[in-house]
Amino acid sequence: MNKEIDYSKIKLFDNINKENLDKLLYCIRSFKKEFKKDEIIYMESDNIPYVGIVLYGCVHMIKEDIWGNSSLFTFYKAGELFGESFAVQKNMSSSVLFKASKDTKILFLAASNIIHTCPNSCYFHAQIATNLFRLLGEKNEKFINKIEILSKNSIREKLLAYISQLAKEQHQTRLISPLTRVALAEYLSVNRSAMIRELSKMKAEGIIDIDNKSFIIKSTTDYL
Secondary structure, three states: OOOOHHHHHHHHHHOOOOHHHHHHHHHOOOEEEEEEOOOOEEEEOOOOOOOEEEOOEEEEEEEEOOHHHHHHHEEOOOOOOEHHHHOOOOOOOOEEEEEEOOOOEEEEEEEHHHHHHOOOOHHHHHHHHHHHHHHHHHHHHHHHHHOOOOOOOOOHHHHHHHHHHHHHHOOOOEEEOOOOHHHHHHHHOOOHHHHHHHHHHHHHOEEEEEEEOEEEEEEOOOOO
């Protein structure tokens, strides 16, 4: 059974205690909704008036071209926000598609009620607005990391850049990838079969070991 993330681990709620958080979630018209694997959360061109927080599962942000080809731009794990970049704009229309990549539960928060304080001027309402804009800044780093990966020339370089970023996030050598092999190939913008062959080569050369969705770093020697 899927279990919701502890709210104390959600960065949007930093410096807000549980009692005040309950009041705040009521004030900003929050609600929860569950999505099955592959269910669409927002279609391209949908208005996005709500900030979403992943309580469990994973959300993929997907971009499609005019020929119907899709690519995985980025993804959001438990505790992470999505949709806020569109929700705080005057024109709230999305230019991407958001989809649940597995059974997922989302906490939705009305963006307008976050950025406009309530008549009571509660300090914790101001705190969540501060947290939101701080996270908007931090989100840029996520996109910069994606650009760094895509700037690499070879499949191996892209894989190593992705694994390196996982290592920085998880602070260990056994790394859990939130992406399936299909999703990872989309995220890296590479052919899946070619990527799997490259992973097999890296394993044979003793760079990494592979266990289901885990990467185990065996060597940090430069193999590029």
